[in-house]
Amino acid sequence: MLDAVVSGLQLVATLDLRLWQVVGLSLAVSVSAVALASLVGLPLGAAIAVGRFPGRQGVIVLLNALMGLPPVVVGLVIYLLLSRAGPLGAFGLLFTPRAMVLAQTVLVLPIIAALARQAVEDAWREYEEQLRSLGVDGLRAALTLLWDIRFSLLTAVLAGLGRASAEVGAVMIVGGNIDGVTRVMTTTIALETSKGDLPLALGLGIVLIAIVLVVNAAAHGVKEAAQRRSG
Amino acid sequence: MNGILPLRLEDVSFAAGGRTIIEPLNLTLEAGASTIVLGANGAGKSVLMRLMHGLVAPDTGRVLWSRPDVRRRQAMVFQRPVMLRRSALANVLYALEAARVPPQERGRRAREALAEVGLAHVAARPARVLSGGEQQRLALARAWALHPEVLFLDEPTANLDPGATREIEAVIKAFDVSGTKIVMSTHNLGQARRLGDEVIFLHQGRVVERAPVEVFFKQPASAEAAAFIKGELPWT
Amino acid sequence: MDLKRILLAVGLAATTGAWAQGTFIVVSSTTSTENSGLFRHILPIFQQKTGISVRVVAQGTGQALDMGRRGDCDVVLVHNKAAELKMIEDGWFVNRRDVMYNDFVIVGPKLDPAQVAGTKDGVAALRKISVAQAPFASRGDKSGTHAAELRLWKLAGVEPKGSWYRETGAGMGATLNTASAMNAYAITDRGTWLSFKNRGGLAIRVEGDPRLFNQYGVMLVNPARHPHVKQAMGQAFVDWLVSVQGQAAIAGYKIEGEQLFFPNAKR
DSSP, X not given: OHHHHHHHHHHHHTTOHHHHHHHHHHHHHHHHHHHHHHHHHHHHHHHHHHOXXXXXXXXXXXXXXXXXXXXXXXXXHHHHHHSTTSTTGGGOOTTSHHHHHHHHHHXXXXXXXXXXXXXHHHHHHHHHHHHHHTXXXXXXXXXXXXXXXXXXXHHHHHHHHHHHHHOOHHHHHHHTTOTTTTOOHHHHHHHHHHTTOHHHHHHHHHHHHHHHHHHHHHHHHHHHHHHHHHO | OOOSOOEEEEEEEEEETTEEEEEEEEEEEOSSSOEEEEOOTTSSHHHHHHHHHTSSOOSEXXXXXXXXXXXXXXXXXXXXXXXXXXXXXXXXXXXXXXXTOOHHHHHHHHHHHHHHTTOGGGTTSBGGGSOHHHXXXXXXXXXXXXXXXXXXXXXXXTTSOHHHHHHHHHHHHHHHHTTOEEEEEESOHHHHHHHOSEEEEEETTEEEEEEEHHHHHHSOSSHHHHHHHHTOSOOO | OHHHHHHHHHHHHHHHHXXXXXXXXXXEEEHHHHHTTHHXXXXXXXXXXXXXXXXXXXXXXXXXXXXXXXXXXXXXXXXXXXXXXXXHHTTSEEEEEEEEEEEEEEEEETXXXXXXXXXXXXXXXXXXXXXXXXXXXXXXXXOHHHHHHHHHHHHHTOOOOSTTEEXXXXXXXHHHHHHHHHTOEEXXXXXXXXXXXXXXXXXXXXXXXXXGEEEEEEEEEOTXXXXXSOHHHHHHHHHHHTSHHHHHHHHTOEETTEEOOEEOOOO
């Protein structure tokens, strides 16, 4: 364990270019995936929270269940879609960072949508009469609520980011863990583990946790400052 | 003026959770006189206000305005104002935008409304950091900017101290002067006297009595109203 | 909303800009070649000569062949000759060449409960392990190593079954980690073993049996089946591997002075 901490610190201290490439790609892929998933998931969650339509309860149960999607399954499905033998094969996306973004987007979309749905629904209970009195409902109400509870939604987005940056199953399958092209933190850790270099693997793990911590701390700081400003 | 009043409630009733909250009632509200809805807690005041404002649909009967498309010509102020997480001014602008007021008019009307309720100096402050009394005045400014024909107020001062209550009452008076029909529920008898022209007294979901303010307080026609005025009516 | 848009823009720029399409081929290969570090040694030499970069996806041989069959790579470099020839017969691959070999070794715990140390006979060793019911960790993943292991069990006339026989269903490294933790015997290619760091109490117990020979072959995904295959660049890689320079590069890869792969392309 001490070996691992030392190894992790050494990795950071030596600023190994290859490692920073891996770290950069990890962040780029996960942040892109979370951004895309937020773009779709936040309005989707809000629409489900505010909307009243047949089968709504079923949709909510489904969404909550999909939060537990196994990354390998997502990876496999995306692999089969993007494979040359699959329906989207012609685009040649397999084993590219874009494929990894796609897989992680699918993986975190239910998390962001489900958490947003819950948060918006709680807010809707408080705001509904006021908004309807002002003649606001439907999509407009959903967007108003999204903006008004933006600080709480940050938690949903960060949960998505945590999931995306921590998963290995999906990016391993659709990315292929290609050195210098699709190798990210988690697949590197898996690789080093399989090579029996446990201290290096754990060291990388510590670096990963540290990065996630820094990202979360930054987000938290921004949120606090903004919240103080707008009440 | 080709207004949305009178408002007629025909055989309107409402129940929730198997309990009747409003017994079938018939009621007409004319323009002009300020109407106070009085009654003990649980008498059905809030539900009646919401039925009239259209926030809840009656189980039986009909709520009829003299014109269709009335949503933007009436406003409501709630016991607990809900402020959007943005500035005081932006809260008023939001209401104007929702009412499809042309953009070039919104700024002027919003600032006028804030000045009217004495909040011009906090226009840029986040609405959520304002005091309870200021928030309620902001809710009134939001309504003021809409120039409604009818303003519903559901116990607007129930959570406020006497000072803030006086400020709110002054704004409500200004609405009345400007020609807006006031429909307010309260169980503050002094407030009813100060602001009302007529009283509708509700008891257990029924309109027991409707009378001009002076008549109601001097000579209540029903035993329930008499007891309520004396403060002897048990909370139901 | 602005923040989100910026993040999106940054993310997309990062994923599209930095990894723009170039002259590259995708090679599906085995964990043994990737994990041993061979590719990191030879690929820069190939790229310097041809300008073609090679993207290696490392999997078990079974998976790697399947990937080629689906058309998801241009070239495969694997080690299960029987399966490779069958795939060629079925028309999925063309132009197979032997490239190199290394050997499998049987590793096991220091206490050596099955008493196999010192013998050169891999088949006899497996028979002893099964009689002693000593723990044995198998890949169980249809990889080339797994296929080789199953061939040896067949030669030994043993059907490996029982609580002592553990199928990990994982790659070579993961299986060695398991073996190390359980003090189990395992069959591994020498390259992975030499570069494997978490040996614990394990050491090589059996080596040098010709039946532990491990042949690697390279072949091109059939362009007639998959027209998008980068035929010219893929063929260039195949040709280079069996060329004098390629063979020398393979022979030149050593860990702690020990050569891992032995080139044996036929001219």
